[in-house]
Amino acid sequence: QLQLVETGGGSVQPGGSLTLSCVASFTLKDNTVGWFRQAPGKEREAVSCIGPRPIGSRTVYMDFVKGRFTISRDAAGNTVYLQMNDLSPEDTGVYYCAADSRRGPPFRANTRCTVNAYDSWGQGAQVTVSS
Numbered sequence: 251q252l253q254l255v256e257t258g259g260g261s262v263q264p265g266g267s268l269t270l271s272c273v274a275s276f277t278l279k280d281n282t283v284g285w286f287r288q289a290p291g292k293e294r295e296a297v298s299c300i301g302p303r304p305i306g307s308r309t310v311y312m313d314f315v316k317g318r319f320t321i322s323r324d325a326a327g328n329t330v331y332l333q334m335n336d337l338s339p340e341d342t343g344v345y346y347c348a349a350d351s352r353r354g355p356p357f358r359a360n361t362r363c364t365v366n367a368y369d370s371w372g373q374g375a376q377v378t379v380s381s
Contacts, residue, residue: 251275252370254347259375262337270332270375272347279303279327280353284363287377289343297345298332299363302354310363314340337379344374 253275262268270285284299298321301308309321320333330347348368 252349252351254349254370254372256345256347256372256375259345259377261378261380263381264338264379266337266379267333267335268337268377269334270345270347270377272330272332272372274328274330274349277327278323278330278349280357281327282350282358282361282367283323283330284348284368285321285330285332286346286348286365286368287341287343288346288374292343294346294365296363296365299361300330301361302357303327304354305357308361310361312363334377337377339379342377342379345377346374347372 255273258270280302282301285297286294287297288294296312297315298319299310300321300323318336323330349370350368351370
């Protein structure tokens with residue numbers, strides 16, 4: 251019954267910032283959660299992922315967002331955020347929140363951050379970066 255809803259998308263000028271929120275129908279503190287994006291004519295790609303809280307909420311960032319984006323999860327585990335700074339036109343696309351519905355214990359030692367690792371997806375939020 252897991253449902254994910256993304257909010258916070260919109261249009262911003264280059265160098266600007268946006269924060270996306272992913273609200274889940276139940277806590278994801280024991281789950282792996284990720285943000286993905288898809289530009290027109292391109293395949294969906296990973297942006298950032300966060301692992302289960304009990305094993306430290308390990309984070310994964312793709313090289314093209316390191317130092318600019320931050321993924322986080324609130325205390326209740328019901329909301330996952332993606333803070334995006336220093337946005338460029340190359341960041342334009344539909345951003346999706348996704349969760350691996352499988353939870354621990356036991357927990358996987360690695361934090362998977364690929365499309366095929368996730369089975370629950372939101373509807374997406376448009377992010378447009380242009381002058």
